[in-house]
Amino acid sequence: MTVLQAISIINRRAKTLTKLFGAHSEIFEKFSTELTNYEMFTNKKGVLQLRKNAANRSMYRQLTAFAKRIQKTPYAVLKRKADKYRKMFENDEFFDGVVGDDSGKFANIDVYNKWLADCVDYFDSCYNIASLENADNIYSRADFLFDNRNEYISAWNNLYKQGAFSEYEKQYNTEQFEQEYTIDEETGEAIPKNNFYRGL
Numbered sequence: 001m002t003v004l005q006a007i008s009i010i011n012r013r014a015k016t017l018t019k020l021f022g023a024h025s026e027i028f029e030k031f032s033t034e035l036t037n038y039e040m041f042t043n044k045k046g047v048l049q050l051r052k053n054a055a056n057r058s059m060y061r062q063l064t065a066f067a068k069r070i071q072k073t074p075y076a077v078l079k080r081k082a083d084k085y086r087k088m089f090e091n092d093e094f095f096d097g098v099v100g101d102d103s104g105k106f107a108n109i110d111v112y113n114k115w116l117a118d119c120v121d122y123f124d125s126c127y128n129i130a131s132l133e134n135a136d137n138i139y140s141r142a143d144f145l146f147d148n149r150n151e152y153i154s155a156w157n158n159l160y161k162q163g164a165f166s167e168y169e170k171q172y173n174t175e176q177f178e179q180e181y182t183i184d185e186e187t188g189e190a191i192p193k194n195n196f197y198r199g200l
Contacts, residue, residue, distance in 0.1 A: 003060040004052055006067035010035075011049045013070045018047050020082035027081075027122050029113075034066060073121075081123060084146060107157040114168040122146070129155050132164050 021027045039051045106112040119125040123146055130141035145152040
């Protein structure tokens, strides 16, 4: 596989995931975090794509490994997952939650997103939750979580409260601190960065 073939495979997968799951889905966001390692652009249809430039071509090994990995998941599998994914969001009530209640909301969405970025895809996140729960039948539990968004969120929240994601929380807090402050090497003082704008 040449590096240009690898880039083409990755770009096709970006288009496929955008079409099947949406550009703002957790699954596409996980995929797009890998794209940020390379030079990208947004095409006329608003889909992220890798540039076929010298900078990206120089990363031949990483790109071919990336392309080979995503080829292992055929379109038919993605389509089945997308159909399940859409069914989960047919009823959006859990997004709003109940007034004065945390149901349907992640206990810490930033830590959740940090953890999710380490998962291969949404089903893998379900599998990882089931593993952390020490479920008797991990695959069966993962399937159940995949089909039940409220249970998925509840299970993640329970694990979060037990400290299962403390390392991700530390990583997130450290990254946020480093984005906002520079440490003076002589005094050790944390100095706010002038070019940091919260929310951008």
